[in-house]
Amino acid sequence: MRKKLIAAALVGSAVAVAVSVFAGTAGAAPTSPPAGRLALLAQPERAQDALPDFVPAAQLADDGLVINSTRLLGQAKGARHWAARDTAGNVCLVTTLGSTPAEQVTGMTCASPKDFDAKGLTLQVARLTDATEAHLLPDGYTAAAQASPQLTVISPNLAISDATDGSTAPIPLAPGNGATSELKIPNLSAAGS
Numbered sequence: 001m002r003k004k005l006i007a008a009a010l011v012g013s014a015v016a017v018a019v020s021v022f023a024g025t026a027g028a029a030p031t032s033p034p035a036g037r038l039a040l041l042a043q044p045e046r047a048q049d050a051l052p053d054f055v056p057a058a059q060l061a062d063d064g065l066v067i068n069s070t071r072l073l074g075q076a077k078g079a080r081h082w083a084a085r086d087t088a089g090n091v092c093l094v095t096t097l098g099s100t101p102a103e104q105v106t107g108m109t110c111a112s113p114k115d116f117d118a119k120g121l122t123l124q125v126a127r128l129t130d131a132t133e134a135h136l137l138p139d140g141y142t143a144a145a146q147a148s149p150q151l152t153v154i155s156p157n158l159a160i161s162d163a164t165d166g167s168t169a170p171i172p173l174a175p176g177n178g179a180t181s182e183l184k185i186p187n188l189s190a191a192g193s
Helices: 055-060 111-121 143-148
Strands: 003-005 018-019 069-077 079-085 091-097 105-111 119-124 129-136 154-156 158-161 171-173 183-185
Touching: 069 154, 069 158, 079 129, 091 119, 091 129, 091 158, 105 119, 111 183, 143 154
Parallel strands: none
Antiparallel strands: 003 105, 018 119, 069 079, 079 091, 091 105, 119 129, 129 158, 154 158, 171 183
16 A cells, blocks of 8 residues: 655644555656546646645655656645656655645555556545545546536545545446446545544
8 A cells, every 4th residue: 555644844743644545666767657547637837737845745855756758637725736757657646725824734655557547546635623634536437426416526536535425335437438347435434434
């Protein structure tokens, strides 16, 4: 299981939790975007794709994240989410909860392209006062995510769910738009309750 959590300058008794469900694989640095079904990573980097200055980019890079591979997926409920890749060619999800150095918590999880294509990525990041549960979806599952009462679609590859609803059943998504099999994304909400 591969998970990373970075908490910078937490104030008071804030608590941080990051949970991932997929194992990463080791290997040489990729020379191109990962093979996973995430066309967004093949697009040129834009200014808004960069991580905020207060995010500990050097520490994320030490953990294998290719910093210039980040692509902003969207933001909701006080959290921002990026897709990225790591030096082993894995697909990654980076989430930051909070907007200042004093309150931010950052989590990262990665999966091999094969695991990402089969299961997507789920990451929960929590503080004492709030939490977010983000789901990075392979291309082709947006319509199914929009139809799911458990998910709120933020962008074509990003959905969020209630981090504290107590449900642990996987969230099934039917294939569409080039996807060929059902996706069952993990529901980690019990971890935040």
